[in-house]
Amino acid sequence: MTxxxxxxFAGSTRVDSLNQRLLDIAAAAARDAGAQVTAIRLRDFDLPLYDGDLEAEAFPARADELRALFIEHDGFLIATPEYNGSVSGVLKNAIDWASRPRAGESLIALPAFRGKVAGIMSASESPFGGLRGLAHLRQILGTIQTMVATEQVAVPHADKAFDEAGLTAPMPKILIPIMVARVVFLAGALRQDARPS
Incomplete structure (x- = not known):
């Protein structure tokens, strides 16, 4: 079995995003741990702000594409910047679009999220490493029926935590492979084709 x-994906669209750098390191660790990783950038989807009227008129094609990607995968690696003590708007918007039901689905079907697992991380220039944003992300994902790994990675003073070779902060370097191993294990255990028929 594969x-x-x-x-x-990262909740930042900035070209030199520290969260994107952190995510890339975690994605590489997940591949080393045996996962098949699809890396995307939310900026490529150019999603409108979620609007019920817009949804009723026509579900945006790019939102449909993103939702399909969520459905196709067993779990997620998500890096978020902390904006005013919470997650970024672009990340929340992507989650909101992906969580919306389509024709014939109930509000609680949540095929993009239910029964899946997420590993969450944040890089922040603050001394707290984005912990408040991670707490909000954990709550959001739990609400839409995604299990969040107990381990998480917070990189404080992130503007000084990377060099050309990668991450230099010692504690996050230790935590990334631990978190990733947990996500890979849980995602494998929870995925549909691993469940008894």
Whole structure:
């Protein structure tokens, strides 16, 4: 049986995003641990702000594509910047679109999230490493029926935590492979084709 499929994305669209750098390191670790990782950038989807009227008129094609990617994968690796004590708007918007039901689905079907697992991380220039944003992300994902790995990675003073070779902060370097191993294990255990028929 092949490894679980993980979708990796950051809640930052900035070209030199520290969270994107952190995510890339985690994605590489997940591949080393046997996962099949699909890395995407939310900026490529150019999603409108979620609007019920827009949804009723016509579900945006790019939102449909993103939702399909969520459905196809067994779990997620998500890095979020912390904006005013919470997650970024672009990340929340992507989650909101992906969580919306389509024709014939109930509000609680949540095929993009239910029964899946997420590993979450944050890089922040603050001394707290984005912990408040991670707490909000954990709550959001739990609400839409995604299990969040107990381990998480917070990189404080992130503007000084990377060099050309990668991450230099000692504690996050230790935690990334531990978190990733947990996500890969849980995603493999929870995925549909691993369940008894």
């Amino acid at each position: 490894g679980p499929r993980l979708l990796a």
